[in-house]
Amino acid sequence: MAVGTPAGTLFIVATPIGNLADLSPRALETLKTVAAICAEDTRHTRQLLSHFGIDRPLLALHEHNEEAMSERIVERLSGGDSLALVSDAGTPLVSDPGYRVVRAARAAGLRVSPIPGACAAIAALSVAGLPSDRFTFEGFLPAKSSARRERMGRLASETRTLVFYESSHRIAESLADMRSVFGDDRIAVIARELTKMFETVLDGTLAELHAQVEADDNQRKGEFVVMVQGAGDDEEAQLIEGRRLYAKLSEHLPPSTAAKLAAEISGAPRKALYGQGGTE
Incomplete structure (x- = not known):
């Protein structure tokens, strides 16, 4: 860092999960004024910035280059540049890359500041009607059924509400595995395409939800948050x-x-x- 040059700040900026009106005024102002924006998918983020008339340099930051990029980002922050870090949607670092950069910046004594906003897991939990005083976020389950069931098996006795992310091409199979491990009668909620045009929130037993998803092609499209009520007493x-x-x-x-x-x-x-x- 040059003598007399104050270090920059790394802003962790939450972006909309669907409805662009959910970008906060503070997030908007931050994205306009930082020296550059670190983005998981620069093409996706460029579309978001273009919508709001923002023209800032973009740095690709994803799971394959995060370790290498951390040093470069710390150097820029130390040199006085303030940077923003965003993910494709929602709050960065929640099932997305970025924690290594944050850890490196903090280890270097640099300021890391959150600009809070949308998060699919929290948005889904807020409308689920399941116990939310205690919950555990598990992110995406493994792609293979055997590994999925193994992970679920370790959670079967968990009394807190379970929160998962799932993709459109695995939602039906994951629900089938949940029925097998947690039981047909366990209460659950599926939140699909939150804040978007086809937003859907379904609730019922795992058996009922699995049947609904299997019977309706539309309920197998989009992005999903699956919440399962914890084990009883x-x-x-x-x-x-x-x-x-x-x-x-x-x-x-x-x-x-x-x-x-x-x-x-x-x-x-x-x-x-x-x-x-x-x-x-």
Whole structure:
């Protein structure tokens, strides 16, 4: 940094998830005045900037170059340039690249300032009607069904509301896996295309939602937030976790030993686990 030159600020700017009117006045002013804008997809961001008459240099920042770009961005900030970081839509770093740049800037003692705004997960949760005092955001699930079910299995006993992102070409398959792991009767909500023309919010059991999505091609288009109500009381959560552990342990151990260990770890009654494939 040149002597007497104040360091710049890295602004983390939330952009609309659909409706362009959701870009805040502060975000608009920031994007107009920074030296350059770091964007996940420069073509997408250029369209957004063009809509608002903003002409700023763009720097491509994505998961494949983030490590290398961090040093370059820190150098510019240290030299006095203020920069903005945006993702394709919503709040940066939420299931999007950027945390390495933020970490590098903070490690260098530089100012990182949020310009809050739209976030699909929070917007969806606000209209879901599910418990929102405690929730866990899981982002995108794995693409392969086996890995998806494995991830879901670790969440089956979670009592907080579960929030996932999902794509149009996997929504039906993911709902089928959720039915298998969480059960047909677990309450869930699907928010699709939030703030856009075809915004839809569906609620019901996982079985009902899966049937609706399978029956209507339109409900398999767009971008999705899937929210699943957490497991019930502690006893139910213990039983779900105990059965998950028993299923895994019984692949390698005698049923009685698997049930004993699963019960000790989960707190579930040992005898309640035998219905998952073993007998005393």
